[in-house]
Structures are given as structure tokens and as C-alpha cells.
Amino acid sequence: MNKNLSYALHSAAVLAFMFLFQFLPPVAPLTSVSMQVIGVFIGVIYGWVNVGLAWPSLLGVVALGCTDYMPMTTVLQTAFGTQTLVMILSLLLLAAFVQQADLTGVILDWLLGMKSARGKPFLTLFYFLMAGFLAALLSQSIAVFVIFLELFKDLMKKTGIKPYSSAVPAFFVGMGFSxxxxxxxxxxxxxGIVAIGAYQAITGESMNLVHFVLFCMPLSVLGIAAYVLFCKYCMKVDLSPLKNYVHVKENVTLSLKKKVALVGVVGTLLFLLLPGVVPPSSSLHDVFGILGLGGLSLLLLAVLFIIRVEGEPLIDVGKIAPFFPWNVFFILVVLFPLANAISSDVVGLNAIISSGVSALLNNMPTALIMATVIFLAAYITNFANNMVICALFVTIVCFIRDSLPIHPEILSYLVVLSSSLSMFFPAANPINAIIFGQRDCVSFRQEFTHGFICCSFLCCVLLVSGYVWSRIVF
Known part of the structure; x- marks a missing residue:
């Protein structure tokens, strides 16, 4: 089947789910409104997995506005008019600015140039993956990967790492998940943004951004360190060619504009965390209450727009426009009203899922609930877009929150991390698709085997560390 025919068939299926599924006879306790909303939901998910993220999301908004659940005006208000979406839009613009500012090379040189890594191959691997992790924090992961892929190939040439040796999948799988x-x-x-949006849409509450950072950042670093140790002591990866590797730093000076950009980004993020830590009795808390996260994020973004460095604006809209992650924005636009609809009493899925899952989870230990969520999200994400899987599992967690012996925010954080373990199949994300295409230096079997074993191990790491860390943070 050629690509055009496949695209046409998948597109037809999306349209059928969104606009024809509603004509199927509903099974009690579902109603005709239930069938309309469920059809749109299935159509959006099917489109995300098989077609793309942009037009299924936008068409999903239109299709939902054509149902009897809510009129188009209300759908559009829910999709575009929330505090959370305004905050997310501001943060996406900030992310685009950071990527355009190009701070990746500075981070890479700083980490790989550390003297402590000389003669220590697995420490070099750790620094390499940490450099990628930190660069991806401040940029777009696929763009960072392109740079790191070329760096690794250069590393292979300089150190004598052989194609199809155990070192290759160790680096590739590590790059994929880090x-x-x-x-x-x-x-x-x-x-993270998708999880925040889904959580807000269903629970009506805002995620605590301070808890998000305190939970996800340490566990991410721990996961990378655990992976390196697992490669060394359990997978017995041979990194001996790296023993004599010395990274030569480029003579790159950090311009005044980049310094100001870095300070501005860090300051903005710190300010957005303040509403979660200031005492309720303080006047600053009252100010944050008036602004809301949406107003605060717009204020901070406006300040960055006002700043000029060496006669030029710090943020130029025209320059950051090509870096704006539209796919993430499109997902959220449909997710807000659709998640509200799916979880409403009118549709009735909430009661069905809650009763079924409540029976399943009755008297189930907290650790077993966490394990089920982590392993399912991690394995399924390797066959679908990780943001889609993250949205689905956070939605499910919020559906059953009253039946959980653990705070739904904790499980949502674990979903964010476990749905990022895209390690053993090319359909996981564009990075994995590129990695599995490197047939000149790694086989499909090598990549799949190493990735699957390490994915299972990291699920266990997330389970144990997540359980312990949740007791400390919450």
C-alpha cells in the first residue's frame, strides 16, 4: 500500500469516527450524546497516531462543536480562553525563544570537556547523555538529537568504536530516552504541558509547578545515572575505546545577548514557580491571585519583549516564529474541551470507568497501582506518540482519582516520565525513527533488545524512586 492511499484511508477513518460514529446505537447507560463525544475522541486519538497532530486536533474542535454536548462558542471558549492555556502559550513562546537563542553548544562543551571524564568511559557516557538532557530542556529534542547524532558519529571515528558493537545501542538508546x-x-x-492541560481540564485544579519540578527533575537525572550503571554492570557494554578520549572545547564565547537570554529564561521560570511557595497570608500571594498563572506568564513574557540588548530586542517575534512548537499547541487546543466532555456526567464515561477501575483497584497496594501505570505507559508509548500516551494516561488517572490511595498528581508525574521511555521501537517518536534508520552502525535486533531490557529496568527504577520520592516531596 503506497503512502498516499494509506493516508487517504486513515484520513477517511478519522472523519468516520468524528462524524459517523454517533449514528451507531448506544449501549446503556450511554446516550446519543455519549456516542457523539466518544466518536470525536476516538477520531482525534486515531488521527494523532496514524495521520498527524495538527489537522485532527483542529477538526476535533470543530466536530465537538457540532455535537449536542455544547455549542461551538462554548467549545472555542474552553479551547482558547483558559488561564492554563494562556500560560502554556507563553511558555511555548519562551521555549521557541530558548531554541532560537542556541545555547546547546555551550552546554555540550561544558559537560564533555570536564576533566573528571578522562579515562572513565562510562562517566563520559553519563556526561554525554546529561548534555543531551540539559540541551533538550532548553531546546527542541529533535534538533538537539541531530547535533548529538553527528557528535556521536564523530566520536566513533576518533575513538575507534566499531559499528554493531555494544557501545552503539548503548549511546543510541540512551540518547533516545534522555x-x-x-x-x-x-x-x-x-x-509536561500536555499533562498539566489534561489534569486541569478534568480535575478543575492546577498542577503545582514546584512539585512538578521537584519530582520530575531529580528522577530524570537518577534515571540517566541508573541507565549508565545498568549498561556497565548488567549489560556489560564495552566502552573501552573511550578510555583515551579527550573532548576538545570549541572557542565559543557567550555573547552578552545570550547571557541576558539565559538569565531571563531562568528568572521567568523561577517567577512562575513562586505562586506555589509564597505564604497565603502574604500580599504577594494576593497579587498572584489577581494575575493568575496566565496573567503572570504574559507579564513576564512582556518584560522579556521590552528588554533590549545592544540596541536590539531580546526577543524578536519574527526570529522565534519558526521554532514555535505548533503540534503541542494543537494537541492542547482540542484536549481542553474534549477532556472536559469525556469526563462529564452528561457523557457518562466517568461513572463507567470509575466503577470498573474501582473494582479492579479495590484493596490494591499503592506500589502495584504505580507499577501498572508506569509499565503500561512505558510499553505503549513505544508504539505511539509519547504526548498522546501521556494525555491518555493522565486522563485515566484523573478519572479514577477518588479510588486511588495516592495523590493523582504523583501518578501524573510518573506518567510524564514513563511515557518518555521511548526506547525500543521506531514508532515511539521521530528520534527513534532516525535511530533505527542508522543501519550502517546498528541492527534492528540490537536496538530493540537493548532498548526493551533497559526500558523494563528503568520502569523499576521509576517505581522505586517514585514511591520513595513521593513520600519525601508530598
């Missing part, structure tokens, strides 16, 4: 972690560990990145 960059994905970097794209998720902050609340203004891809999966």
Missing part, C-alpha cells in the same frame, strides 16, 4: 526526558522534565515542555 532527550525525551529533557523534553518532559519541566512544566513548559511537551509532555
Amino acid at each position: 532527550l525525551s526526558f529533557g523534553d518532559s522534565a519541566l512544566p513548559f515542555k511537551g509532555s
Whole structure:
């Protein structure tokens, strides 16, 4: 089947789910409104997995506005008019600015140039993956990966790492999940934003951004360190060619504009965390209450727009426009009204899912609930877009929150991290697709085997560390 025919068939399926599914006879206790909303939901998910993220999201908004659940005006208000979406839009603009500012090379040189890594191959691997993780925090993961892929190939030439040796999948799999972690560990990145949006849409409450960072950042770093140790002591990866590797730093000076950009970005993120830590009795808390996260994020973004460095604006809209992650924005636009609809009493899925899952989870230990969520999200994300899987599992967690012996925010954070373990199949994300295409230096079997084993191990790491860390943070 050629690509055009496949695209046409998948597109037809999306349209059928969104506009024809509603004509199927509903099974009690579902109603005709239930069938309309469920059809739109299935159509959007199917489109995300098989077609793309942009037009299924936008068409999903239109289709939902054509149902009997709510009129188009209300759908559009819910999609575009919330405090959370305004905050997310501001953060996406900030993320685009950071990527355009090009701070990746500075981070890479700083980490790989450390003297402590000389003669220590696995420490070099750790620094390499940490460099990717930190660069992905401040940029777009696929762009960072392109740079790191070329760096690794250059590393192979300089050190004599052989194609199809165990070192190759160790680096490739590590790059895949560490960059994905970097794209998720902050609340203004891809999966983090999706999780915040889904949580807000269903629970009506805002996620605590301070808790998000305190939970996801340390566990991400721990996951990378655990992976390196697992490669060394359990997978017995041979990194001996790296023993004599010395990274030569480029003579790159940090311009005044980049210094101001870095300070501005860090300051903005710190200010967005303040509403979660200031005492309720303080006047600053009252100010934050008036502004809301949406107003505060717009204020901070406006300040960055006002700043000029060497006669030029710090942020130029025209320059950052090509870096804006539209796919993330499109997902959220449909997610807000659709998640509200799916979880409403009118549709009735909430009661069905809650009763079924409540029976399943009755008297189930907290650790087993966490394990089920982590392993399912991690394995399924390797066959679908991680943001889609993150949105789905956070939605499910919020559905059953009254039946959980653990705070739904904790499980949502674990979903963000476990859905980022895209490690053993090419369909996981564009990075994995490129990695599995490197047939000149790694086989499909090598990449799949190493990735699957390490994914299972990291699920266990997330389970144990997540359980312990949740007791400390919450």
C-alpha cells in the first residue's frame, strides 16, 4: 500500500469516527450524546497516531462543536480562553525563544570537556547523555538529537568504536530516552504541558509547578545515572575505546545577548514557580491571585519583549516564529474541551470507568497501582506518540482519582516520565525513527533488545524512586 492511499484511508477513518460514529446505537447507560463525544475522541486519538497532530486536533474542535454536548462558542471558549492555556502559550513562546537563542553548544562543551571524564568511559557516557538532557530542556529534542547524532558519529571515528558493537545501542538508546526526558522534565515542555492541560481540564485544579519540578527533575537525572550503571554492570557494554578520549572545547564565547537570554529564561521560570511557595497570608500571594498563572506568564513574557540588548530586542517575534512548537499547541487546543466532555456526567464515561477501575483497584497496594501505570505507559508509548500516551494516561488517572490511595498528581508525574521511555521501537517518536534508520552502525535486533531490557529496568527504577520520592516531596 503506497503512502498516499494509506493516508487517504486513515484520513477517511478519522472523519468516520468524528462524524459517523454517533449514528451507531448506544449501549446503556450511554446516550446519543455519549456516542457523539466518544466518536470525536476516538477520531482525534486515531488521527494523532496514524495521520498527524495538527489537522485532527483542529477538526476535533470543530466536530465537538457540532455535537449536542455544547455549542461551538462554548467549545472555542474552553479551547482558547483558559488561564492554563494562556500560560502554556507563553511558555511555548519562551521555549521557541530558548531554541532560537542556541545555547546547546555551550552546554555540550561544558559537560564533555570536564576533566573528571578522562579515562572513565562510562562517566563520559553519563556526561554525554546529561548534555543531551540539559540541551533538550532548553531546546527542541529533535534538533538537539541531530547535533548529538553527528557528535556521536564523530566520536566513533576518533575513538575507534566499531559499528554493531555494544557501545552503539548503548549511546543510541540512551540518547533516545534522555532527550525525551529533557523534553518532559519541566512544566513548559511537551509532555509536561500536555499533562498539566489534561489534569486541569478534568480535575478543575492546577498542577503545582514546584512539585512538578521537584519530582520530575531529580528522577530524570537518577534515571540517566541508573541507565549508565545498568549498561556497565548488567549489560556489560564495552566502552573501552573511550578510555583515551579527550573532548576538545570549541572557542565559543557567550555573547552578552545570550547571557541576558539565559538569565531571563531562568528568572521567568523561577517567577512562575513562586505562586506555589509564597505564604497565603502574604500580599504577594494576593497579587498572584489577581494575575493568575496566565496573567503572570504574559507579564513576564512582556518584560522579556521590552528588554533590549545592544540596541536590539531580546526577543524578536519574527526570529522565534519558526521554532514555535505548533503540534503541542494543537494537541492542547482540542484536549481542553474534549477532556472536559469525556469526563462529564452528561457523557457518562466517568461513572463507567470509575466503577470498573474501582473494582479492579479495590484493596490494591499503592506500589502495584504505580507499577501498572508506569509499565503500561512505558510499553505503549513505544508504539505511539509519547504526548498522546501521556494525555491518555493522565486522563485515566484523573478519572479514577477518588479510588486511588495516592495523590493523582504523583501518578501524573510518573506518567510524564514513563511515557518518555521511548526506547525500543521506531514508532515511539521521530528520534527513534532516525535511530533505527542508522543501519550502517546498528541492527534492528540490537536496538530493540537493548532498548526493551533497559526500558523494563528503568520502569523499576521509576517505581522505586517514585514511591520513595513521593513520600519525601508530598
